[in-house]
Amino acid sequence: xxxxxxxxxxxxxxxxxxxxxxxxxxxxxxxxxxxxxxxxxxxxxxxxxxxxxxxxxxxxxxxxxxxxxxxxxxxxxxxxxxxxxxxxxxxxxxxxxxxxxxxxxxxxxxxxxxxxxxxxxxxxxxxxxxxxxxxxxxxxxxxxxxxxxxxxxxxxxxxxxxxxxxxxxxxxxxxxxxxxxxxxxxxxxxxxxxxxxxxxxxxxxxxxxxxxxxxxxxxxxxxxxxxxxxxx
Amino acid sequence: xxxxxxxxxxxxxxxxxxxxxxxxxxxxxxxxxxxxxxxxxxxxxxxxxxxxxxxxxxxxxxxxxxxxxxxxxxxxxxxxxxxxxxxxxxxxxxxxxxxxxxxxxxxxxxxxxxxxxxxxxxxxxxxxxxxxxxxxxxxxxxxxxxxxxxxxxxxxxxxxxxxxxxxxxxxxxxxxxxxxxxxxxxxxxxxxxxxxxxxxxxxxxxxxxxxxxxxxxxxxxxxxxxxxxxxxxxxxxxxxxxxxxxxxxxxxxxxxxxxxxxxxxxxxxxxxxxxxxxxxxxxxxxxxxxxxxxxxxxxxxxxxxxxxxxxxxxxxxxxxxxxxxxxxxxxxxxxxxxxxxxxxxxxxxxxxx
Ligand SMILES: Nc1ncnc2c1ncn2[C@@H]1O[C@H](COP(=O)(O)OP(=O)(O)OP(=O)(O)O)[C@@H](O)[C@H]1O
Numbered sequence: 001x002x003x004x005x006x007x008x009x010x011x012x013x014x015x016x017x018x019x020x021x022x023x024x025x026x027x028x029x030x031x032x033x034x035x036x037x038x039x040x041x042x043x044x045x046x047x048x049x050x051x052x053x054x055x056x057x058x059x060x061x062x063x064x065x066x067x068x069x070x071x072x073x074x075x076x077x078x079x080x081x082x083x084x085x086x087x088x089x090x091x092x093x094x095x096x097x098x099x100x101x102x103x104x105x106x107x108x109x110x111x112x113x114x115x116x117x118x119x120x121x122x123x124x125x126x127x128x129x130x131x132x133x134x135x136x137x138x139x140x141x142x143x144x145x146x147x148x149x150x151x152x153x154x155x156x157x158x159x160x161x162x163x164x165x166x167x168x169x170x171x172x173x174x175x176x177x178x179x180x181x182x183x184x185x186x187x188x189x190x191x192x193x194x195x196x197x198x199x200x201x202x203x204x205x206x207x208x209x210x211x212x213x214x215x216x217x218x219x220x221x222x223x224x225x226x227x228x229x230x231x232x
Numbered sequence: 233x234x235x236x237x238x239x240x241x242x243x244x245x246x247x248x249x250x251x252x253x254x255x256x257x258x259x260x261x262x263x264x265x266x267x268x269x270x271x272x273x274x275x276x277x278x279x280x281x282x283x284x285x286x287x288x289x290x291x292x293x294x295x296x297x298x299x300x301x302x303x304x305x306x307x308x309x310x311x312x313x314x315x316x317x318x319x320x321x322x323x324x325x326x327x328x329x330x331x332x333x334x335x336x337x338x339x340x341x342x343x344x345x346x347x348x349x350x351x352x353x354x355x356x357x358x359x360x361x362x363x364x365x366x367x368x369x370x371x372x373x374x375x376x377x378x379x380x381x382x383x384x385x386x387x388x389x390x391x392x393x394x395x396x397x398x399x400x401x402x403x404x405x406x407x408x409x410x411x412x413x414x415x416x417x418x419x420x421x422x423x424x425x426x427x428x429x430x431x432x433x434x435x436x437x438x439x440x441x442x443x444x445x446x447x448x449x450x451x452x453x454x455x456x457x458x459x460x461x462x463x464x465x466x467x468x469x470x471x472x473x474x475x476x477x478x479x480x481x482x483x484x485x486x487x488x489x490x491x492x493x494x495x496x497x498x499x500x501x502x503x504x505x506x507x508x509x510x511x512x513x514x515x516x517x518x519x520x521x522x523x524x525x526x527x528x529x530x531x532x533x534x535x536x537x538x539x540x541x542x543x544x545x546x547x548x549x550x551x552x553x554x555x556x557x558x559x560x561x562x563x564x565x566x567x568x569x570x571x572x573x574x575x576x577x578x579x580x581x582x583x584x585x
Contacts, residue, residue: 038326042333042563049337056338071282072323075289076330082293083331087307087338207289213282217275222410223455226463 001060002026002052004084005193006045008037008077009069009097010118010162012186015041015048017059018193027051030189037076045080059088063196065187066094067208068118068126068140074207081205094205095195098128098140100187101161103195106134112156112179113137117148117163119185125163126210142210145170152176161185235262235305236312236555237335238548239296241288241328242320242348243374244269244279248296249544250303250310253552257361262303264538264545265295274413278403285323292331299544307339312560314551317345318568320374325567333563344551345561349573351546352508353381356533358549360504367495367502367530369488369521372509372541373399373414378443378491379573380499381506384553388498389574390491391443398480399511401447405454405476409469419473420514426467426474431457433479435486443491450479481520488524504531512540 001021007014007030014030027048031040049055064081067074078094085092102116111132118126120142127148129138138151145163149170156177159167162185171178233252240247246269250262269287273279300307315332318325329345336343353368367390368379376393396404399416406415411422433453436446454476461468488505495502505525511517512534525532539545554560 036566038330039564039566041330042337045334046337046563071285072326075285075323075327079289079292079327079330080334082289083296083334084338086293086297087335207286209286213280213286215276215280215283218277222408223458224463225410225469226465229464229466229469 001197002058003061003063003193003196004049004059005063005189005196006041006077006081007065007100007187007189007192008041008073009065009067010073010186013037013040013044014186014189015045016189016193017048017052018190020197025190028189030186032186037073041076041080056084056088059090061090061196061201062088062092063095063192063199064092064205065097065100065192066205067097068120068142068210069097071209074209078205078207091201092205093196093199093201093203094208095192095199096128096140096208097187098126100192100195102128102130103134103191104188105158105160105181106130107132108158110156112158113152115152115157115159115167117159117161117167119162119166125166127163127167140208140210149174149176234311234552234555235309236314236344236548236551237296237299237310238346238544238546238551239292239315239328239332240348240351240542240544240547241292241324242316242318243324243542244273244284245542246288246291246295247542247544248292248299249548250299250305251358251545251548251552259358259549259552261545262305263299264543265299265302266538266543267291267295270414277407277413279321281321281323284321285327288324288327292327296331307335310339310341312342312344312551312555313339314344314346314547316348316351316547317565318348319571320348320569322567322569325569329565329567333565337563342555342560343563343565344554344559345565346547346550346554347571347573348547349375349571350385351550353379353387353573354384354550354553355508355535355539355546356504356506357553358545359535359539360533362533363503365499365502366504366506367492368506368508369484370509371398371507371511373397373403375509376445378487380495380502382499384557385559387573389572389577390494391445391487393445393447395446395448396451398447399509401451401480402511404451405473408455408458409464409472416511416514419477420516422470422473423477423516426470426472428474428478430471431475433457433475435479435482438483438486441490443487443494445483445487450476477516481516484517485520485524492528502530504533507532507534508540510541513537
């Protein structure tokens, strides 16, 4: 099966095409960027797909990072992936950005708890912890750096992502062993494709925001009504 | 026969539609799917951009699929993919624009980035096949403009609001009177059994030689009257609504009269007076417009309510018009939260279009 993977959830726009049967990367492109994902993604997909024999009709699946990350970036990726899935009549699977960041760190020596941490600003991180073999230890959540590190247990920790530095510093002050493996603020797109192959194709990709929209219900403020004339 | 898919996500409606060009002029709407988010936003008393964007991305692909199925079409049978690229809430625009580009890329069809306002402006050609030029009154929650529509992509703005849009004024009046969101239809309902002459409200800008609007003073006048007599009985609310609506009707008729004069001196007689936008659902406004058109000897076109509010068919139709003229866009097209129809007019003072 041939899978197309997309990522626009953090500071890059990336796509790759992987042949699952031969485990061969057929095409690959990634561009680092903080903004402009909406303009850059589809021309990049166009270039990547032009290098794949059979083009879009060769695809058997689309994978996309669903966050956590930039809300807008997540939606650019998911909207594009789901439309491509509709056009190619193939399943669209979601891959957690935290899982994709952590994936290259599994089964390394010496064994360590793998922490994926993305800077969520205001002293907070999006974070998930995995056993050395890659099982989820602590599910994806948003937390302050301190609260997050308290959850990790004894260490040693291997930390990746834009929040890795902050996590490691906090871990050290708590006397834990922690190793910053990577501070890249975007997952390796090939791992997004690999995780996409493992995902359940019957569950369509949906954004994983981990944060409610910033909005408060309004108390109805109106001019006083007479007793018998209460609002609806 | 040219067929285009249209995608609309600029505000709080997710919509998709397939429209086919009719050889005799105008178009046939093969499907027109709309999913409104009114319920999601009701508790906030207005549209929350992040909530809107989240809802669009959750439902858009299902809605497109439904629009294709109802039209009995496969993507491969279409001639182009059109998506509204603005103006509007950028988070939502990005969802529809990205989906539209992705469909166009994967099917190797032309992509058309449509101005949402152009969708409203050209709807009368979809429904009635009328010729250019015509006079357009665009009245919605976000826009209040009088435009000369000279051709596809060719507009002259004759007037605009300096503050609130008409729909916005209806919504704000509803809110201050404790009526539920969205308030426009509620105000109309209350006005039905109210006295339009009980309160003397101003008619701002009436008699001015330019065709601009200003509605915030009218809204304030309603507030002052309401506060003066509060607590409000049911009758008070109905009378305030009726008096407010009567003022709006007078202002609209006067402003259109001025715009028509300006149109005629610049361009000759218009082929029609066309009304677009959600406020066109208002019965009192519709009646006043048909009275005005009758007196002026103008052909009046008020599209059906589903085509007056945000919809995908108008985007598909604008796509057909643009495709016919070879006005195709590429995949780098950026969302345009601000996108005036008349690029030459100075930005409207409320900055909304
Ligand atoms: N019967 C009515 N009387 C008065 N106003 C109405 C009526 N029905 C709807 N409206 C108003 O129309 C507006 C909604 O129209 P529409 O959906 O076209 O606009 P929008 O999405 O708010 O803005 P835009 O199209 O400019 O982006 C709201 O302000 C609503 O209160």
